[in-house]
Amino acid sequence: MAATIRDVARLAGVSPSTVSRALSLPEMVNPATRARVAAAVEQLGYAPNRAARGLITGRTGTIGLVVPDLANPFFASLTKGVQARARHHDVAVFVADTDEDPSAEAGLVRALAKQVDGIVLCSPRVDDDELVAIAQDAAVVLVNRSAAGLPGVAYDNEDGMRQAVAHLVALGHRKIAWVGGPATSWSTQHRGLGLRNAADSLRARLVPVGNFAPTYEGGVAAADQVVATGATAVVAYNDLVAIGLLARLHSRGISVPADLSVVGVDDIAMAGMARPALTTIRLPKQEAGRIAVELLLTVLDAPDGLGYTRPVAHQDELKGELIVRDSTGPAPRTDRRPSH
Amino acid sequence: MAATIRDVARLAGVSPSTVSRALSLPEMVNPATRARVAAAVEQLGYAPNRAARGLITGRTGTIGLVVPDLANPFFASLTKGVQARARHHDVAVFVADTDEDPSAEAGLVRALAKQVDGIVLCSPRVDDDELVAIAQDAAVVLVNRSAAGLPGVAYDNEDGMRQAVAHLVALGHRKIAWVGGPATSWSTQHRGLGLRNAADSLRARLVPVGNFAPTYEGGVAAADQVVATGATAVVAYNDLVAIGLLARLHSRGISVPADLSVVGVDDIAMAGMARPALTTIRLPKQEAGRIAVELLLTVLDAPDGLGYTRPVAHQDELKGELIVRDSTGPAPRTDRRPSH
DNA sequence: ACACGAGCTGCAACCGATTGCAAACTCGAT
DNA sequence: ATCGAGTTTGCAATCGGTTGCAGCTCGTGT
Numbered sequence: 001m002a003a004t005i006r007d008v009a010r011l012a013g014v015s016p017s018t019v020s021r022a023l024s025l026p027e028m029v030n031p032a033t034r035a036r037v038a039a040a041v042e043q044l045g046y047a048p049n050r051a052a053r054g055l056i057t058g059r060t061g062t063i064g065l066v067v068p069d070l071a072n073p074f075f076a077s078l079t080k081g082v083q084a085r086a087r088h089h090d091v092a093v094f095v096a097d098t099d100e101d102p103s104a105e106a107g108l109v110r111a112l113a114k115q116v117d118g119i120v121l122c123s124p125r126v127d128d129d130e131l132v133a134i135a136q137d138a139a140v141v142l143v144n145r146s147a148a149g150l151p152g153v154a155y156d157n158e159d160g161m162r163q164a165v166a167h168l169v170a171l172g173h174r175k176i177a178w179v180g181g182p183a184t185s186w187s188t189q190h191r192g193l194g195l196r197n198a199a200d201s202l203r204a205r206l207v208p209v210g211n212f213a214p215t216y217e218g219g220v221a222a223a224d225q226v227v228a229t230g231a232t233a234v235v236a237y238n239d240l241v242a243i244g245l246l247a248r249l250h251s252r253g254i255s256v257p258a259d260l261s262v263v264g265v266d267d268i269a270m271a272g273m274a275r276p277a278l279t280t281i282r283l284p285k286q287e288a289g290r291i292a293v294e295l296l297l298t299v300l301d302a303p304d305g306l307g308y309t310r311p312v313a314h315q316d317e318l319k320g321e322l323i324v325r326d327s328t329g330p331a332p333r334t335d336r337r338p339s340h
Numbered sequence: 341m342a343a344t345i346r347d348v349a350r351l352a353g354v355s356p357s358t359v360s361r362a363l364s365l366p367e368m369v370n371p372a373t374r375a376r377v378a379a380a381v382e383q384l385g386y387a388p389n390r391a392a393r394g395l396i397t398g399r400t401g402t403i404g405l406v407v408p409d410l411a412n413p414f415f416a417s418l419t420k421g422v423q424a425r426a427r428h429h430d431v432a433v434f435v436a437d438t439d440e441d442p443s444a445e446a447g448l449v450r451a452l453a454k455q456v457d458g459i460v461l462c463s464p465r466v467d468d469d470e471l472v473a474i475a476q477d478a479a480v481v482l483v484n485r486s487a488a489g490l491p492g493v494a495y496d497n498e499d500g501m502r503q504a505v506a507h508l509v510a511l512g513h514r515k516i517a518w519v520g521g522p523a524t525s526w527s528t529q530h531r532g533l534g535l536r537n538a539a540d541s542l543r544a545r546l547v548p549v550g551n552f553a554p555t556y557e558g559g560v561a562a563a564d565q566v567v568a569t570g571a572t573a574v575v576a577y578n579d580l581v582a583i584g585l586l587a588r589l590h591s592r593g594i595s596v597p598a599d600l601s602v603v604g605v606d607d608i609a610m611a612g613m614a615r616p617a618l619t620t621i622r623l624p625k626q627e628a629g630r631i632a633v634e635l636l637l638t639v640l641d642a643p644d645g646l647g648y649t650r651p652v653a654h655q656d657e658l659k660g661e662l663i664v665r666d667s668t669g670p671a672p673r674t675d676r677r678p679s680h
Numbered sequence: 681a682c683a684c685g686a687g688c689t690g691c692a693a694c695c696g697a698t699t700g701c702a703a704a705c706t707c708g709a710t
Numbered sequence: 711a712t713c714g715a716g717t718t719t720g721c722a723a724t725c726g727g728t729t730g731c732a733g734c735t736c737g738t739g740t
Contacts, residue, residue, distance in 0.1 A: 002454055002477055004726055015690050020728055030688060047454045051391035051400060052726035055695040060391060070423065071609070076416040083410065083437050087448075092455065095435040097423050108427075114342055114387045115432060137342055216613055243613055250615065269411070273556055273583050275590065275615045344696060355720050360698060370718060392697035395725040 003044035012040035023048065050092075063296060064094040064116040064138070066109055068123060072214075073268040074238065074285060075122060078143065081289025082120055089297060091117075106130055113137035118296040120289075125184060141296040143288055145186040146315055151299055153291045153316040157187060160281040160320035161194030164235050164263045165202055167279070167322055172331035173233040173261060175205045179222040179245070181214040181237035188237060191265070195235060207231050212241060219244020227252070232260060232331040239264035239271045242278055246327065257329030267323055276326035283320045291316050343384035352380040363388065390432075403636060404434040404452040404459040404478070406445070412554075413608040414578065414625060415462060418483065421629025422460055429637060446470050453477035458636040460629075465524060481636040483628055485526040486655055491639055493631045493656040497527060500621040500660030501534030504575050504603045505542055507619070507662055512671035513573040513601060515545045519562040519585070521554040521577035528577060531605070535575060547571050552581060559584020567592070572600060572671040579604035579611045582618055586667065597669030607663055616666035623660045631656050 009016040014033060022029045022037040029037075040046070054060035065082050067075040079095060086093045094116060098105045102125035109126065112119060118139035126134075128147050134140060135150060142152030168176055178195050181188040192208065199206035209225045212218035219241035226234045226245065236242035242264030249256055256262055256276055264271055267282035295316065349356040354373060362369045362377040369377075380386070394400035405422050407415040419435060426433045434456060438445045442465035449466065450473075452459060458479035466474070468487050474480060475490060482492030508516055518535050521528040532548065539546035549565045552558035559581035566574045566585065576582035582604030589596055596602050596616055604611055607622035635656065 005728095006726080016727075017691080017729075018689060021689090024728085028688080033688080045450075047451065049395075049726055050455055051394050052695085053728075054391050055389075055395070055697085055726085056728045058695085070410075070416050070420045071413065073411065073413065073416070076410050076413070079435070080410045080437055083435060084439070087436070092434050092452075093436075094432050095419070095423060096427070096433075097420055099424070111387065112432075115390055216609070247613060247615075269556070270610050270613070273587060273610070274613070275587075345698095346696080356697080357699080357720060357722095358718085361719090364698085368718080373718080389696055392695075392725090395696085395727085396698045398725085 002049075003046040005046070005048065007044055008037065008040045008046050011044065012036045059117055059300070060115070061090065062092045062094060062116045063293070064096065064109075064112040064119040066096045066098060066105070066112065066119060066121050068098050068100045070095070070097045072240070073270065074266050074283075077268070077285035078122065078289045081286030082293055083289070084286070085290040085293040089293070091293075091297070102126070106134075109134050110137070117300055120292045120296060123186065139296060139299045141292050141299065143292050151295050151315060153288050153295060153318060155187075155283050155288070156317045156319050157190035158194035158197065160265065160283070160322075161191055161235070162198040163320065163322040164265075164281055165195060165198035165204060167324065167328065168233045168235075168261060168263065169202045169204050171233075171261065171328060173204065173231075174331070175207060175229070175231040175233075177226045177229050177231035177234040178206055178208045179219070179226060179234060179236045179241055180208060180211045181218075181241070183211040185214075191235075191237065212237070214238055214241060216240050216244040216247070219246075220248045223248035223252070227254060227260070233263070233328070234260060235263045235265075237265065239266045239268045239278060239280055242280070242327070243270060243274050246274055246276070246278070256327050259332060261328040261331070263328060265320070271323075272325065274327070279325045279328040280323050281320040282323045284318050288318055291318070342389075343386040345386070345388065347384055348377065348380045348386050351384065352376045399457055399640070400455070401430065402432045402434060402456045403633070404436065404449075404456040405462070406436045406438060406449055406452065406459060407462045408438050408440045410435070410437045412580070413610065414606050414623075417608070417625035418462065418629045421626030422633055423629070424626070425630040425633040429633070431633075431637070442466070446474075449474050450477070457640055460632045460636060463526060479636060479639045481632050481639065483632050491635050491655060493628050493635060493658060495527075495623050495628070496657045496659050497530035498534035498537065500605065500623070500662075501531055501575070502538040503660065503662040504605075504621055505535060505538035505544060507664065507668065508573045508575075508601060508603065509542045509544050511573075511601065511668060513544065513571075514671070515547060515569070515571040515573075517566045517569045517571035517574040518546055518548045519559070519566060519574060519576045519581055520548060520551045521558070521581070523551040525554075531575075531577065552577070554578055554581060556580050556584040556587070559586075560588045563588035563592070567594060567600070573603070573668070574600060575603045575605075577605065579606045579608045579618060579620055582620070582667070583610060583614050586614055586616070586618070596667050599672055601668040601671070603668060605660070611663075612665065614667070619665045619668040620663050621660040622663045624658050628658055631658070 005016045005019050009019045019037050022034045050061050083093050096108055106126050113134055116138055120141050122143045123145055140150055142150050144154055146152050146154050195206050207229045212222045214237055223245045242262050245262055264278050264280035267280045271278040271280045345356045345359050349359045359377050362374045390401050423433050436448055446466050453474055456478055460481050462483045463485055480490055482490050484494055486492050486494050520532055535546050547569045552562045554577055563585045582602050585602055604618050604620035607620045611618040611620045
């Protein structure tokens with residue numbers, strides 16, 4: 001059995017209160033005593049029980065992280081970032097994977113909320129009202145979505161899409177297809193919007209081909225429709241979709257980038273390993289995780305403890321970065337024509 | 341603030357003890373009372389504070405998971421499996437990523453051990469003595485390594501490697517290169533051993549080309565040495581390494597599988613997306629996570645509470661499955677020669 | 681010699697649950 | 711009416727910490 005504060009106290013010949021103070025308010029206890037306590041702690045390998053502390057202070061030193069799918073490299077990276085930053089602050093992380101099941105999500109988050117100080121919620125499909133309710137039990141920070149005046153960190157999708165379109169237009173592309181992710185996804189909506197704006201201002205034509213699963217299979221499924229549009233370039237919802245496109249295009253004998261340029265989003269590790277290596281918008285994934293944790297801890301340290309009452313929540317925006325690899329190239333000359 | 345058991349008791353007009361019993365030992369309380377309590381619980385949205393319960397029962401309902409790198413799809417899948425199974429048992433999971441830093445690992449695990457009932461430890465580089473020490477604070481289940489009589493789940497590497505070699509030999513390969521992972525890794529050792537045995541009994545020649553990082557870059561680095569051996573096939577430590585090999589071979593103009601067959605291990609999602617699609621030994625990753633959790637909970641439920649005193653620990657073995665894709669093919673005829 | 685304040689330390693209450701034990705109640709039998 | 715057995719319920723102790731408050735010990739100034 002692990003040593004308790006009483007064991008340490010006995011060994012050091014002081015009261016438990018003194019041990020507690022020696023550890024959390026060192027300047028309050030006599031250096032000599034402090035040393036004796038430290039020795040006892042060392043000898044017993046004592047570490048305070050966080051749970052017990054949590055009962056008193058109301059802070060468990062634990063946060064929760066909810067992601068749709070850990071097997072998705074994007075969320076794996078994000079988790080890594082959250083986890084690293086949390087450890088840096090000596091905070092433990094509960095990880096929950098909803099398995100892309102929105103119905104499970106609400107219940108899971110509510111259950112989690114009781115056990116942690118705060119929650120980092122990634123691209124939740126829970127609706128805004130539900131979110132606000134949850135925010136009563138625990139502080140919530142949103143990733144990749146902004147809503148309900150809750151604090152969060154999101155990517156500047158508009159800017160990223162503008163970079164992608166600018167790159168393609170510079171290569172001579174005038175007709176660009178867009179393979180969206182799940183229709184309800186915040187990212188799909190904002191990326192679609194960003195593409196629309198960028199295309200309009202850069203005099204390119206945008207052809208949305210619909211909504212697909214944010215997976216390799218989704219990309220495979222979308223490929224033929226992309227080809228049918230006659231576009232010379234395509235922007236995919238994310239890298240997985242883009243890689244799916246690549247695979248199907250290859251098996252149809254359509255050459256990338258000679259016949260069709262492909263751009264992804266995320267820059268997961270796989271993007272650089274694809275053939276051809278994928279041009280993509282790199283999103284700082286671990287960075288987002290780190291920032292989310294900082295944001296959460298800030299909210300927790302705020303005087304009112306939870307911060308959900310405060311309407312002005314901090315909202316961070318992260319910019320993406322265009323990574324040009326081999327999947328984009330000059331538009332084929334045969335398809336070139338005026339944009340109107 | 342969240343409702344406590346006292347709030348529920350007050351609302352239901354009973355004592356806290358009764359509420360506690362109504363929730364955990366329902367048959368012990370009068371149905372009418374039970375109903376009143378249930379109503380109060382419902383109305384207040386009450387959920388017991390796990391931490392408080394943990395103080396009394398000594399069981400926190402929490403387990404820890406330690407992995408070297410979450411961004412590695414292999415560990416991401418494993419985490420997913422652990423997480424899903426744990427939730428099924430209403431157990432929460434702390435996830436810690438050591439960032440492939442063995443020195444951080446020991447400390448991290450010890451800290452974690454105080455906060456959880458048990459730990460699932462993946463391919464730890466901590467040494468056996470350290471492990472035993474840790475097992476005093478919390479139950480430990482090892483994944484992908486067996487040691488110190490601790491319970492664990494591992495892959496039958498020997499069998500997997502035998503399948504790989506048999507496949508290659510059947511295709512006419514007689515000289516097979518082996519790109520190992522980190523020398524200290526348990527998997528590297530066992531896979532190397534399995535290959536050696538399989539090669540010996542199937543009359544093929546095994547050429548180890550050394551130890552490399554278990555990453556894409558490791559594969560890229562190993563490729564030229566593989567080529568230099570003159571082998572007609574190569575088995576890589578894992579799929580990431582295999583994909584790295586594929587990339588470098590491609591850029592050197594070496595055709596896979598016409599000139600060289602490549603086999604990976606793991607069957608991560610990326611393996612199917614590689615070009616050519618990778619032949620590999622599929623390891624049941626989520627399954628391993630699930631089994632590890634079951635094992636851990638079994639150990640925890642054992643009469644002596646921790647089980648580390650019991651020398652006979654359960655050890656599960658999972659078999660891999662050969663997945664043949666496009667990266668393996670008949671040995672080139674020009675290189676064929678007797679195996680001695 | 682005495683008062684006073686500063687610096688430490690310990691007592692005891694408390695956080696939110698669980699649980700052994702005993703009290704209270706119910707009901708049927710004597 | 712009394713008793714005993716069985717069922718339900720509450721009291722109070724407990725887990726491992728934290729913290730307000732009071733008390734103790736000194737050193738110093740007068």
